[in-house]
Amino acid sequence: MTEDGSENRLLAVSDLHVSYAENRAIVQELKPVTPGDWLLVAGDVGERLEDIAWALGLLAGRFERVVWTPGNHELWTPPGDPPELKGVARYEHLVSMCRNLGIVTPEDAYPLWEGPGGPVRIVPLFLLYDYTFRPPGIPTKEAALAYAHSTGVVCTDEHLLHPDPYPSREAWCQARVALTERRLAELDDVPVVFVNHYPLVREPTDVLWYPEFAQWCGTVATRDWHRRYPTAAMIYGHLHIPRVTWYDGVRFEEVSLGYPREWKRRPGPRTLLRDVLIEG
DSSP: OOTTSOOOOEEEEBOOOTTSHHHHHHHHTOOOSSTTOEEEEOSOSOSSHHHHHHHHHHHHTTSSEEEEOOOTTTTOOOTTSOTTOOTHHHHHHHHHHHHHTTOBOTTSOOOEEOSTTOOEEEEEOOOOOOSOSOOTTOOSHHHHHHHHHHHTOOOTHHHHOOOTTSSSHHHHHHHHHHHHHHHHTTOOSSOEEEEOSSOSSSGGGGGOSSGGGGGGSOOGGGTTHHHHTTEEEEEEOSSOOOEEEEETTEEEEEOBOOOHHHHTTSOSOOOSSEETTSOO
16 A cells, blocks of 8 residues: 555556557556556567567556566567577567566566455466367367468468477477466465466457457467466456456456557547456
């Protein structure tokens, strides 16, 4: 609690996509409500290292603590960025960048929030996806990708998100899931707030206009994590459909800004920074 009696808050946002001028202007104005506010950033800050460093540096200078997990866009190797930074090398570079800014990453100790709604353990995840969120009736990754190509709905990851040195994105995902499960097994019984770019369950993707896109949105390997571990909330982005849903009594909230063409047409006012421990 601050000197004037206001309470510090645990806030979250994702999919800032600061390559768009309108989004960059929004990020420029993001500020904490109180000096002790924490900010969870669930990926897709931007694509280019210069833009990502600008946005995260700005936020790290304003919030008491920033916790970041990568989206798919940070992991792209776009033309003009260092071509040697692909896959794991790119991710490790981003982790080093964040640590230099004082930002918590999925590779660091999970911090404990002891403010209002706490104590809760903040668990940033880096898991990727493994093409198991497939359209109904499509049994394999190969068939799902073929269907996506036939409709023209193909994630840019197929061209810019490299898994090196892993042989595939799903192999990288499987390694990340195994590593994370080992870390989660060591946690105590303090409730956790999961922060991941993708939802931990398939159901949030059911509202996608193009169901073939779901294969780039997570993995069935995490479908019971919100039940296996004492979960206070699950924060995600990626779908650009900000909303709250409930699964097995656990609150899932997408906290994305998204592209200007998307957020400009959303009806009514909406607070961008979401308080993850207060419903509403």
